[in-house]
Amino acid sequence: FIVLLFSLYVISGGISLKGDLPAHPATNVAFLGVGGLLASFIGTTGASMLLIRPLLQTNSERRYTRHTVIFFIFLVSNCGGLLLPIGDPPLFLGYLRGVKFFWTLGLFMPWLLVSALILGVYLVWDMLAYKKEKPKDITSDETRVTKLQLNGKLNFIYLLGIVACVALIDPSKEFLGLGFKPFPFMRELCMMAFVGLSLFSTNKQIYKDNQFNYHAILEVAALFIGIFICMQVPIEILNAKGASLGLTKPWHFFWTTGGLSAFLDNAPTYVVFFETAKVIPPSEGMQMIHLGSGEIASSLLVAISLGAVFMGSLTYIGNGPNFMVKSIAEQSGVKMPSFFGYMKYSFGVLIPIFVVVMFLFLL
Template identity: 50%
Template structure:
């Protein structure tokens, strides 16, 4: 379906609503209600859906709604299961310990998914830091590292890479991105350590003393839920979902008409909720449904309103100057504001029409150099805004419910522009752009980022750290 530029206005209005309404005195309190978020999302999404249905393209609406259901069911299952796990005990919330927390999350994100890793670690991280006043930066970098950049190494790590796996990209291919993964996450961890060192130095002596005395050995409660985590991960990798294409062509078998994967997700969530330790879930984790309801309310509008945006992108793509760098810029820039999975799929199909060897995936395949750029852009740049990747908003919502005053949409964007985007620019210059000059400039930028972090860390030391 051919669409005009103005068809993306509902999506833009929805983004502006998410960014602006929480900041206006007249709307900030109303925006706290999930019912208001749902009304705004539907007001932007339903007119788009009706327009496509009336125009005879209702199939695109059905696909968007089904992808939304798949998206929410996965998030729901991971949210419920992670809510039944509690890391009991309390270690010191020092910069070193917090950085180790994030490093572990950045590793496991590639193997249990960014959503699973973020939901598993955000509550223990908040519990560990409950004595500290300065916690916003810790949640922001959890989104950067655990909810996004850590998930680059396997198709299980992030939804865009799983879409590539479904299109014939070998499971082990993403391991070739380990150098870029290490480059980005190492600089993010170094930057976080420096910022946390500064924040730790600003904590009151009373808060630090309380943190140091309130120390008990760590142990896990709700271990049974790791079984449900394994079930969810196995379902993502091996269990098929409903086959819309077969249904639309009239060739679907009975098995292809059943959403098996989503049923497994639901069973895992119900099993965790009904069989798990209620003290862990409700007393220790203070579990509420508000975070998942907030994500569900906003993303129904996002999935519907972005239908014409993706169509418009497909129309203008042939006129775009496409090479390795621009594939990263376009797929990354749009992944920051559109959900990164459909953005990856759009650029994957676009790249499959271009020449280049070697080619990866089912015939005709995608030139490997372009696939590298698309994969990096879709995964890493999903961290730039709250809506770039599903677990971003989920992590924010859990932090909000724990009393952390998280930044607004625009406030979070400032964080990413200040700390994440320069690292991504350095990565592009070193690993994607052609030419020794770009490599040198990228290394200089990376060196500057590292040197700034080291200076910041050395200049901010709390007396209690002297014994570390």
């Protein structure tokens, strides 16, 4: 798990997107939309680190930019990473527990709905904010234009290699039907090989442009090591007592997983409720997903996945990239809201959207 995060962080750090476009509402929507799609394929952390600086540069001449960063956290740093296990840490933990790699593609419709609603609300908000900009700022924004320049393109090949490692190399299964099983940690060794290739072949100026360092990923690694050690006992308790908690419906798991994900980090919360759902007796007609050990109801897994990924956006601590994006924005001069100030935005915008998700997909 930590090797995957490290690989995506380092390789995406070798990709630099620079430029300054006119900060029209449509331009910002395009940034958020592309970022929301990229999040599933290079991870929410990778997509956030790739796009936040050019987005801030594009909006540097505008006065009202706080909402743009907040919606960036909503979509690019969280909700966009739903379609593949490498998109967001909770989904990768599910993959490691036996969920098929492409199972998450079945969540396309909730992903599309939430992405479209977030972008729609943002477009209206930014159009209103754009009208409040001073004419001199608009003129400056229109004249100080630099074309987007993408450097480090070779790293996209390495990112595809990471996807292939995760999707194809499983020590418990035959490799591509060739009659042999990968040896333990072969997947991790291959991912680290791509990291080495990236570090060797990437121009060092790109890392300087991205202000790249290992501080953030080391903090995340230390945090998750501690969390994973501490949650072993709760998982064993849930294995024994999970069926008696009263959580039986998909919407129960959606709100409970999501609510705790917002304040405890979504990856360990996902694991706790994943284990809880495994011990709930299936009802008649319930579709089950077979795992390496045991099985889980498909409807409950959908709810847990949606809750963990979507509601990690409700606070700065719900998902790893959130606080990093906040810090980068503040370094660029954007006055970001406090912890509880951010929650006024997130609860006001996202909770109604999540209620729609519940009614359409979980009842």
